[in-house]
Amino acid sequence: MKKITDSVYSVGAVDWDRRLFDSLIPLPDGTTYNAYLVHGSEKTALLDTVDLAFADMFLASLEEVSRIDYVISHHAEQDHSGAIPLVLSRFPEAKIVVTAKAKGLLMDLMRLPEDAFIVVADGDSISLGEKTLTFIHTPWVHWPETMVSYLVEDKILFSCDFFGSHIASSDLFVTDQCRVHEAAKRYFAEIMLPFRIIIAKNMDKLADYDIHMIAPSHGQIYDQPGWIMDSYAEWVSALPKNLVALPFVSMHGSTRRMVDHLGSALSKRDVGVELFNLAVTDIGKLAMSLVDAGSIVLGAPTVLAGPHPLAAHAAFLANALRPKARFLSIIGSYGWGGKTVEILAGMIPNLKVEVLEPVLCKGLPKKDTLAALDGLADSIATKHRESGFGI
Template sequence: MKENIILSKNIFWVGKVDDRDVPFHRLTLTKGTTYNSYLLMTEKPTVIDTVDLSFGREFVENLKNLIELDKIKYIVINHTEPDHSGALGSLAARAKNAVIVCTKLAVDELKEMYKLHNREFLIVGDGDTLDIGGKTLSFIETPYLHTAETMITYCVEDKILFPCDIFSTHVANYEYFNDMAKEDITADYIGYYKLIMHPHRRYVQNMLKEIKNLDIKIIAPSHGYILRDKVQSFIDIYDNMSKNTEESKKALVLYSTMTGSTKKIALLLKENFEEQNLTSEVIDINKIPREEIMKAITEADAIFFGSSTKYADMIGNMEDILKDLHTLNLEDKIGAAFGSYGWSGEAVEVVQDYLKATNIKLLNTSDVIKSTGMIDIEFPLRIRFSPKEDNLKSIERAAIYTADLLLSTI
């Protein structure tokens, strides 16, 4: 680091510019990126986030040019992903007096990732504040932006928001601030939002409500440009892109049940869809003419196909309906399988196999994890016997995830 990059009085950028082609989330960032870390030189010196694991040693050596490391009082980790927490192990080893500040969920992750089982942690949550000697930090938890343990930090006196991944860009640059950029950064800013934040857009809306009343003069994210010009316009982009469409969307739940358990799941799905402002319809496929069922499928935006399992197979007319799907163009529809079972639940998997053979956008756990990082959403939705209290969250999460896909504007 050749010069001090100053955001405000006693607040410095101490990050790393990575101008390589950077592998990231199974993509290559051809413009590179930055890992933004910040040093607040107060009476209780504080570091907010670190840099990628690959640059830990370099980060610590650069930081030594600004401060004696054993004088650092706090290390704030907004998000545990190793492109932000990656230098924590190296820094903690040298800043032996520092207390690590993070959310409750982050503690065990950081202990395991960096062998910090014997370090002191300060757990913070919504509305908590921390006096760092001349400046005050306040904290807001922002789960799923973009992982469960994340939070954002606000410096009250300097009116600077440190939101980690939120409001970032993936651009390696040596201008640091958006008003110094050589070209318009909007396209890169939107591209980052679509890649990282949009799969979690309902949580974007929650976050925006939380920061609405903050006086924000600078946004200092963890990647790319620090935003100090037209700050509200960048917040507005997130707001506009994360809102629900005003178009009406319909979810159809088709089921074939043996003892009534799969019907219960179907009705719970309907209830949850309607709570998410979707029109919803439930049909017992054994009681309705096939042509009416096929018409209902064509009119729906999402279709859930559910069957109980009997002797390792589906029951009732479900297989006939699934065989007829090849006559329909389902490319603009979302599909999912669900069902109740007693032993191994083969019927749900058979339904899933049939749906794989169509051009419907089939929901599956693998794609959910790869696109969102969420591990508490399961497709197909499999429930043993009748749905119980501990199954209700799984049904709710499946419905919410589906609704978010249907109501997206992009």
């Protein structure tokens, strides 16, 4: 248990070893499962719990707590809710405070009884005696049932996944803003980018509150929260940057030559470009680039008459994340034929993009292929300039 203020304590757990989340998302820096205890003069509230794998550590941090009246469950996903049944076993008088949608999910996921819940509407409050928690519904951050809590007297926002970052650290508060900024952007890119328009509306709701501190459910606490809120405002904005995200894979070097040529051509035209070799890349880095990119160019060789599976995976990821890119193209080499462009185009129905003329070549790229790549670079530079994309 670590003290945040005279009435607020951190009671979560640090997972130094975790390297994959949801069997999908890379965690290069581990993570934390943050939970918080708020003491009022009359009642005590526990805000979220931890992943079940860390339940023993979590319950040990509550050994000196004699009573919990409320368990505030901001989000039903198991890394936050996993230890709720154990908390109720130790504190049977506690009630779980949730949104209506969270109640149903927790009954399904945790097999909790219906009479264990108190459902709160958007804007409702609960008094702990001299401390007041106000609940703000924030759907699709990043599930439909999510909410956040605002401790009125201390001006603390308990934001759950909102503003979170996967960093294992013994530091309670942010000590390295650059490191946390990158981790928070990765976190946003991997789970929140598809919902950025709704998240922008949720941020507008937070503007009504005087927030001096943000305590998320993953990562460190922001005791100077302005910069992370400004970062989110940029990430959810409609206008992308003058940047091309270029994920690619190359089997025998032909597609790689095309990628290198296009990357150089874009740079000469003052267009930013980020290359991601899908055979070795951290997919989280690609997701971060998609937060900003104005264009996506996919480098895909043809194998078995279609796109290389790694290129198909990148297309599937981009379609799922729904980035704000406005333009897309495909480049790559083939041996005798195939339907690479048609297959990839069919995999991205969620992307509201203008498709620029693909550049494909048979075997090694020749002068006409390189000239076509220069033409693609010209087209991208012109489109970005006309669209007003910033660097």
